[in-house]
Amino acid sequence: MNVTRSDPSPRGTIWARPLGIAMAKQLQELLQELDEEQFNNFKFFLRHSAPEPRIAWELLANASREQTVNLMLRCHSHNTQELTLQLLELICRLDLAQCFQPPKDRAASIGASGAAAKGHGPALAPAGRPRLVSQSQLMNLASCMGRKWRQIGIQFLGLEYHQLEQVEEDHRGDLVLQAFGMLLEWRQQQGRAATAAHLHSILSAQKVPLQPEALDCLLEPEQG
Missing domain, CATH: 1.10.533.10 (Death Domain, Fas)
Structure with missing residues (x-):
């Protein structure tokens, strides 16, 4: 099932339930950290790698960062954090993953990222688990x-x-x-x-x- 042009698509403000306002703000700040190529890749994988309901490419192709946040929260409000982490992995920007973790987990994430940068292994790759095809x-x-x-x-x-x-x-x-x-x-x-x-x-x-x-x-x- 796709989100089509007939669906209402808020354009001026971030669409979110009250409990999702913080997530919406974090997500928009994260997208601002991506350059244009990375942002376009993020949208590409959002279209093809996200679970149902899929967002129609005609809506995503020219969507701004704020509009992309709107679409994600409308279609994937129940798994926004998990989906965002998956998309960050696909565009090789897991360094931004700590933005979507509870504060108590951030130190561990930063430590894992630092170890990866020093050549001690990739960030967020659990030991013994086969890596997904890249x-x-x-x-x-x-x-x-x-x-x-x-x-x-x-x-x-x-x-x-x-x-x-x-x-x-x-x-x-x-x-x-x-x-x-x-x-x-x-x-x-x-x-x-x-x-x-x-x-x-x-x-x-x-x-x-x-x-x-x-x-x-x-x-x-x-x-x-």
């Missing part, structure tokens, strides 16, 4: 799919035709972004099972229309 790995893979991305999505990744229709509409004429959007749909659907190893095991099947070297990006360790 956006850079998905983009590298998407660039190898060509026009076969629809077949791969439906036949091998278990996506529905209507999901791919929406992805194609959002990125009409750009095969790489269409394939990338399809892979993001798979990642969202798989949740914590969306690891590089899992994706590699699926796409290395004999009948998948991909060259073996296209999957090399899934075998390369991500830099922390």
Whole structure:
């Protein structure tokens, strides 16, 4: 289910229940910390990686930071904090994550971020938990799919035709972004099972229309 143009979309003020005003303020301050490329990537992943109800790309594409806050609070008020952290990870700005944690947890978060900066490991990566496949790995893979991305999505990744229709509409004429959007749909659907190893095991099947070297990006360790 998408939020469409017919839905009322407040433009001048932050939309929020009284208990959500602090979150709205924090979220808008966070978005101000993003440069334009990061902000556009944030909106891109908000469209493709957030759970239902999805926000229509026609509303997000040209939305300002304040309008983006409005849309997030309307559609995802119950999980705004969790969703924001996921999006920050996707755009490689987890350094801003402490803005959405209770004060008692901030010292631990800052300590973890400092350790990562000194080369002692990535921030917020629990020990022993397999890392999700990254956006850079998905983009590298998407660039190898060509026009076969629809077949791969439906036949091998278990996506529905209507999901791919929406992805194609959002990125009409750009095969790489269409394939990338399809892979993001798979990642969202798989949740914590969306690891590089899992994706590699699926796409290395004999009948998948991909060259073996296209999957090399899934075998390369991500830099922390």
